[in-house]
Amino acid sequence: MARKQTALLGQLSDIDLRLLRVFRAVAEAGGFSAAELELNVGRSTISRHIKDLEVRLGVTLCQRGRGGFALTSEGRQIYQATLRLLGSLDTFRGEVADVHRRMTGHISIALFDKMVTNPAAHISEALRRFDDLAPEVSLDIHIEPINEIERGVMEGRFQLGVVPAHRTSPSLEYQHLFYEQMYLYCGYRHPLFGTADISIDDDAIRESKYAGLGYHSPNMEVGNRLGLERDITVNDQEAIVHCLQTGRYIGYLPDHYAETFLKKGEIRAIHPQRYQYECDFVAIQRLSPRPSRIVQTLWDCLAEAHAD
Amino acid sequence: MARKQTALLGQLSDIDLRLLRVFRAVAEAGGFSAAELELNVGRSTISRHIKDLEVRLGVTLCQRGRGGFALTSEGRQIYQATLRLLGSLDTFRGEVADVHRRMTGHISIALFDKMVTNPAAHISEALRRFDDLAPEVSLDIHIEPINEIERGVMEGRFQLGVVPAHRTSPSLEYQHLFYEQMYLYCGYRHPLFGTADISIDDDAIRESKYAGLGYHSPNMEVGNRLGLERDITVNDQEAIVHCLQTGRYIGYLPDHYAETFLKKGEIRAIHPQRYQYECDFVAIQRLSPRPSRIVQTLWDCLAEAHAD
DNA sequence: GCATTAGTTTCATAATTGTGAAACTAAACA
DNA sequence: TGTTTAGTTTCACAATTATGAAACTAATGC
Numbered sequence: 001m002a003r004k005q006t007a008l009l010g011q012l013s014d015i016d017l018r019l020l021r022v023f024r025a026v027a028e029a030g031g032f033s034a035a036e037l038e039l040n041v042g043r044s045t046i047s048r049h050i051k052d053l054e055v056r057l058g059v060t061l062c063q064r065g066r067g068g069f070a071l072t073s074e075g076r077q078i079y080q081a082t083l084r085l086l087g088s089l090d091t092f093r094g095e096v097a098d099v100h101r102r103m104t105g106h107i108s109i110a111l112f113d114k115m116v117t118n119p120a121a122h123i124s125e126a127l128r129r130f131d132d133l134a135p136e137v138s139l140d141i142h143i144e145p146i147n148e149i150e151r152g153v154m155e156g157r158f159q160l161g162v163v164p165a166h167r168t169s170p171s172l173e174y175q176h177l178f179y180e181q182m183y184l185y186c187g188y189r190h191p192l193f194g195t196a197d198i199s200i201d202d203d204a205i206r207e208s209k210y211a212g213l214g215y216h217s218p219n220m221e222v223g224n225r226l227g228l229e230r231d232i233t234v235n236d237q238e239a240i241v242h243c244l245q246t247g248r249y250i251g252y253l254p255d256h257y258a259e260t261f262l263k264k265g266e267i268r269a270i271h272p273q274r275y276q277y278e279c280d281f282v283a284i285q286r287l288s289p290r291p292s293r294i295v296q297t298l299w300d301c302l303a304e305a306h307a308d
Numbered sequence: 309m310a311r312k313q314t315a316l317l318g319q320l321s322d323i324d325l326r327l328l329r330v331f332r333a334v335a336e337a338g339g340f341s342a343a344e345l346e347l348n349v350g351r352s353t354i355s356r357h358i359k360d361l362e363v364r365l366g367v368t369l370c371q372r373g374r375g376g377f378a379l380t381s382e383g384r385q386i387y388q389a390t391l392r393l394l395g396s397l398d399t400f401r402g403e404v405a406d407v408h409r410r411m412t413g414h415i416s417i418a419l420f421d422k423m424v425t426n427p428a429a430h431i432s433e434a435l436r437r438f439d440d441l442a443p444e445v446s447l448d449i450h451i452e453p454i455n456e457i458e459r460g461v462m463e464g465r466f467q468l469g470v471v472p473a474h475r476t477s478p479s480l481e482y483q484h485l486f487y488e489q490m491y492l493y494c495g496y497r498h499p500l501f502g503t504a505d506i507s508i509d510d511d512a513i514r515e516s517k518y519a520g521l522g523y524h525s526p527n528m529e530v531g532n533r534l535g536l537e538r539d540i541t542v543n544d545q546e547a548i549v550h551c552l553q554t555g556r557y558i559g560y561l562p563d564h565y566a567e568t569f570l571k572k573g574e575i576r577a578i579h580p581q582r583y584q585y586e587c588d589f590v591a592i593q594r595l596s597p598r599p600s601r602i603v604q605t606l607w608d609c610l611a612e613a614h615a616d
Numbered sequence: 617g618c619a620t621t622a623g624t625t626t627c628a629t630a631a632t633t634g635t636g637a638a639a640c641t642a643a644a645c646a
Numbered sequence: 647t648g649t650t651t652a653g654t655t656t657c658a659c660a661a662t663t664a665t666g667a668a669a670c671t672a673a674t675g676c
Contacts, residue, residue, distance in 0.1 A: 032652070042637090044635085045635060047654055047655085051655095058601075066644055100367070293366075324663085349664090351624090359625095374671095
């Protein structure tokens with residue numbers, strides 16, 4: 001008899017906490033019937049649960065029936081122990097929530113420049129979502145050129161980057177975010193400014209000085225493809241605008257970025273059906289080690305913000 | 309995404325502790341493969357459990373794979389929280405064991421007198437077994453007459469009694485323990501002491517003065533059955549011996565109790581084939597409220613000690 | 617570059633658990 | 647004494663959980 005009970009006690013560690021919750025509810029309600037509303041199960045279910053718990057613990061927990069309900073002496077002791085145990089479980093839950101909430105550490109991310117005016121770019125929406133999910137995460141945002149973003153991500157200085165896709169690395173994971181439409185522009189003082197598109201051929205383009213980005217990028221790639229040799233090298237699209245304004249250069253800009261200057265009549269698009277390309281913006285992160293939870297959260301926020 | 313995770317967190321309270329035990333084992337073994345021996349389940353099972361736990365907690369617990377095993381920062385925090393929780397569970401188990409061991413309170417029992425010399429009575433064996441099972445239970449043993457035992461049990465002054473069966477009450481539960489053989493005796497100065505059994509008939513018995521118990525008992529019942537009117541009323545079998553020794557009375561005694569006086573030649577059994585009856589000794593306890601666990605334990609010990 | 621190893625995922629199956637319905641018991645109440 | 651109420655027990659069913667086998671991936675080591 002005692003041996004059998006200690007055997008059952010040995011199984012106590014895997015006891016279903018639900019039975020203890022039922023017991024607590026019954027004890028606090030003062031009977032099975034009263035506990036029905038609390039637990040939202042029938043009396044027969046409560047009866048079995050309490051009976052099962054009594055068998056598992058080897059203790060009669062309460063006297064119950066038409067004659068009334070009362071915890072036994074052992075039942076009161078088990079009830080107190082149950083309150084302590086369930087309290088520990090609540091503490092554990094709080095600790096897990098703490099881990100969730102303060103998945104601190106900092107994270108640093110690097111974004112490519114001049115995305116803010118692109119209506120297809122929902123970076124701010126992604127950041128807002130992320131702030132909702134992890135308000136206590138400290139976020140550093142860097143505006144960097146592509147190669148700097150890529151190197152920083154690979155070296156761990158940035159946990160995540162957003163760049164125009166141009167080359168791939170087996171060490172990085174990529175996720176498409178949005179597209180950017182690039183067109184070729186010239187300033188109003190440029191010879192091609194007054195020339196009809198139909199009259200502008202590749203020779204005319206090659207004869208023009210070309211302002212291009214000095215690092216590996218879609219911009220550099222398309223320049224290479226058209227045989228456009230950089231007559232001036234810049235590292236930022238704003239510098240390209242400066243160059244166009246001189247009337248001496250042509251260069252590619254994103255349509256959303258160029259729009260302001262277009263409206264002012266300062267620049268025009270050169271033969272946009274022909275001289276244009278689509279730029280695929282992607283989020284990048286290292287494949288190994290796997291990103292932390294908060295980085296993954298931001299990664300997912302970017303995906304959701306740019307869905308459809 | 310956060311909503312989904314907080315929903316899962318809301319379910320945390322019912323989490324299977326087994327997943328946390330698996331996680332602890334994996335963390336302490338330093339990998340899934342090493343944990344296989346510890347847990348005695350396959351790696352696929354461990355993998356699923358850890359994956360399931362990560363989903364439930366909304367946290368990546370560890371980096372693992374061919375490249376090695378390491379807890380994440382969050383995993384280390386969850387591991388510490390898990391140790392605390394499982395420690396609380398061990399504490400709970402200890403508290404339950406304590407309840408088991410010291411199901412204290414007192415219990416009081418009442419035994420009928422003059423059973424100690426009956427070889428069929430294993431009261432001491434039952435008490436020894438009980439002491440093994442519940443060494444910290446404080447036991448009060450009272451030697452009382454039948455009616456006092458019965459009233460005490462019904463009134464709750466005694467949780468259990470042992471009496472010769474003679475009448476039943478619907479309020480009490482009965483359990484057979486052992487039998488006692490009763491014979492009719494007379495002292496050496498009594499006229500029947502020298503008379504052969506074959507010469508002793510019922511008339512001779514009725515002509516003799518009869519010493520009988522003054523309260524409702526098997527002794528009283530058998531006296532009534534034989535038409536023996538009590539010439540002296542006693543409340544204890546020892547007083548019956550006194551009466552026999554006067555040479556003026558006959559009376560019933562249990563054979564085991566009479567044996568000492570028989571051997572001294574002070575008394576003899578009268579026609580034992582004819583004038584004898586068997587007494588059934590029973591344990592009694594109240595039917596309602598149900599007995600406490602320790603009373604039930606003693607009840608069972610009595611049954612086991614008197615089995616076969 | 618191939619073999620080995622740690623871990624992952626899917627499938628099929630078995631075992632366990634939870635539940636309400638229904639029929640019942642026993643005690644309290646009118 | 648009959649009705650009501652709290653609780654019990656059994657049955658049938660649904661849902662959940664756990665597991666190994668098998669096929670796979672990816673990283674490491676030789």
